[in-house]
Amino acid sequence: MPEKRINVGIIGPGNIGTDLMYKILKYSKYMNLKMIVGIYATSDGLKIADKLGVQNSSEGIDALLEDKSIKIAFDATTASAHFKNAKLLKEAGIRAIDLTPAAIGPYVCPVVDIAAHVDAPNINLMTCGAQATVPIVAAIGSVTKVPYAEIVATISSKSAGPGTRQNIDEFTQTTARALEKVGKAEKGKAIIILNPAEPPILMRNTIYTAVKEQKKDEIIAAVNKMVEKVKEYVSGYRLRVPPIFDDEKVTTMIEVEGAGEYLPKYSGNLDIETSAALAVGDLIARRMLGKEA
């Protein structure tokens, strides 16, 4: 029923864009994927789009801008490309959901702060590390003040594309800011590690928080509740080590297994980004259609 859906497009047919294409086609309730655009005619993502019957172009963002029916665009390119794309999309009145670490719009995590930003012209989905860890920091922060949060994201080398590799500082900086802005830690720090082990490891995240008060039972309950909430849109999100308490430090570990649709299961880091994009996209589309939750 396309008339009851919002037309959307994807810019960037790389791993993330292609995975998102699958997810929108399969799961979206309020979006109609109108088009996916790239800049290389030979890209695998565009070939897959052909197979799936999704309109596609190698003319880049221009092709997407020509289609006036598109209301939401997902940008799965790179931070530097998004700086240009963001401007063009804004001028065209198209809502941007940014999966790069460009960090132009407000930082958004679907289970923490989407409500405050649902009408923003540009939504910044931070980084995979932030999507995986900010919910836990926010959960602990709902119990007691968090003066400092530090996260370590370990991902398999195979799941780190050239974008991540060339912009690794942007990853750590954007993730650290996300811990502060969305997780509400007074100070955030992020570390990323690539591990080349074969078979590839699942994405692992360690969240260290310094807390004002050791309210153990409340912290454990808040973390468990949050894990369930994230699981609603990221099925492979799970607690690997429940909160461990040492003096003012709380250590929690999360593992993210990918859904294994387009990308392999070890790419939980990509899965959590595209899952967040799908969740946020559907929320905005539903609002555009005038259907309040």
Added chain:
Amino acid sequence: MKSNRKFVRIVDNTMRDGSHAVRHQFTVEDVTAIASALDDAGVPAIEISHGDGLAGHSFQYGFARCSDEEKITAVKKAAKKAKVSVLLLPGIGTRENLQKAVECGAQIARIATHCTEADISEQHIKLSKDMGLEVFGLLMMSHMEPPAKLLEQAKLYESYGADAVYLMDSAGAMVPDAARARVSALKNGLKIQVGFHAHNNLGLGIGNTLAAVDEGATIVDACVCGLGGGAGNAQEEVLVAALDRAGYETGIDLYKIMTVAEEVVTPRMTRPQIIDKAALALGYSGVYSSFLLHTYRAAERFKVAPLDILMELGKMRTVGGQEDLIIDVAYKLANKK
């Protein structure tokens, strides 16, 4: 100078890798005293940073007593002739940290990645070159990959503009033949210099360094009193003597560096730098040397044996920087009981 002897440049790591051995508790006073003494002994380059590189100050790696900036400034002030080096691991530190380090006086940037991930260092190497630094690319845990793979990765560093590529035996897991094969592959395949960084977990810190030099490595790391992660690094005063006997020139005064060891560094050590069974296990199972003290702490916290943790970490093919996995493994072992 005895002109016909080949020069080997020693980069002192006493206060950087050695930082692990004192749980990153060196003070500005310590750093000033050690750097002055090293400089006076003729050490050509002195590295100063958190043990895990700039911005390593963290729950994950341990909070340092003093900031990187304070310590770099102090070393720069103390070093009249020696160049000041800093270490940065992309993913932990950022370009911003490098810029601050340069403002404090850093002259050499050493950018380290796991030995299969050199391509995450491009932005840091290029920035360091742009700032006029001497730049080395460091391939960590290089026992894990064969020489051909290491050469492929080393060439990436070279293409980004590095002045030298280092093979880091971060786990102290190499034997001399392994060091030789790796150095030789890089020496033959690169136009730039090759460096070597040893750990003493198998008792081969000096032996491997001599083997590397014999194959053409021209820059090597060492720590006074052998300080460092795991069983420590190549012991600097011993290396100076051994290189001299092997016919190489280091420019370092042997008597003075021996005195630095006894009078300046030894009084500042908090534990003996020996090959205990856990340190040996690091080398034997190929685990990152700076995991040692974190493993002792986790073993105590979760009431499990340090050896069990290390053997498990070895099986998991962990890489440098994954200190959180120590807690994970210790927790799992404790809950299996």
